[in-house]
Amino acid sequence: QSVLTQPPSASGTPGQRVTISCSGSRSNIGSNYVKWYHQLPGTAPKLFIYKNNQRSSGVPDRFSGSKSGTSASLAISGLRSEDEADYYCAAWDDSLSGWVFGGGTKLTVL
Amino acid sequence: EVQLVESGGGLVQPGGSLRLSCAASGFTFSNYWMSWVRQAPGKGLEWVANIKQDESEKYYVDSMKGRFTISRDNAKNSLYLQMNSLRVEDTAVYYCARDLVTLVRGVKNYYGMDVWGQGTTVTVSS
Numbered sequence: 001q002s003v004l005t006q007p008p009s010a011s012g013t014p015g016q017r018v019t020i021s022c023s024g025s026r027s028n029i030g031s032n033y034v035k036w037y038h039q040l041p042g043t044a045p046k047l048f049i050y051k052n053n054q055r056s057s058g059v060p061d062r063f064s065g066s067k068s069g070t071s072a073s074l075a076i077s078g079l080r081s082e083d084e085a086d087y088y089c090a091a092w093d094d095s096l097s098g099w100v101f102g103g104g105t106k107l108t109v110l
Numbered sequence: 111e112v113q114l115v116e117s118g119g120g121l122v123q124p125g126g127s128l129r130l131s132c133a134a135s136g137f138t139f140s141n142y143w144m145s146w147v148r149q150a151p152g153k154g155l156e157w158v159a160n161i162k163q164d165e166s167e168k169y170y171v172d173s174m175k176g177r178f179t180i181s182r183d184n185a186k187n188s189l190y191l192q193m194n195s196l197r198v199e200d201t202a203v204y205y206c207a208r209d210l211v212t213l214v215r216g217v218k219n220y221y222g223m224d225v226w227g228q229g230t231t232v233t234v235s236s
Contacts, residue, residue, distance in 0.1 A: 002154065032219075032220055033219065033220060033221065033222070035221070035222035035223075037155070037222075037223075039155075044205055044226040044228055044229055045155060045205070045223075045226055046226070047222050047223060047224045050210075050221050050222045050224070051221060056224070088154060088155050090157075090222065091220075092218075092220035096172070097169050098160075098169050098170070098171050099145065099147075099160070099220075099223075100157070101154060101155045101156065101157065102154070103154045104154040104155070
């Protein structure tokens, strides 16, 4: 059971807008920046979004992050087939003194 | 090129030990916190531990406290994870990652893990 809660799957058709949610608590998302990681099968994760809504270098502006209270979301607009991947949210947890991750969301482009 | 390369994974019996290494290059290793993150087969990411630049602070996920020890050698640009009393459920790919943590006016800001290695596989099985 992950500390941060994400839907296990999400899907959309090319061109659509898809949103992935991430729910936490006051000690993690409520107190610290949220990050989003992107992972393709068999490869290492990549930091896509940091500081809640800042895109890492090379990440298309179709990707946007937001945070409100103890929840965060990743929005992908103009969905493309190459966006198919696993997406993980993460935040530092002050109570646990450690990083916590969501369980991951597998994004499928139909 | 900024790079992290893990090594030391392999097959070990339950109760055994293993020491993972991570060689850093392309950046000033001694300026950064570092983390270990693992991923069991078909599962999500799980943070294991991290360590401050001068080893004065180390943090672990509760389930691994007392069994795993993180350390570093800044002179060798290397990060380590000593794993003892290994269990079948420790089977995973273990990644090392550069951990962006800053301290501003006494407040820590955690920006995330921006550089990852390719991972090393640990299999615990009899």
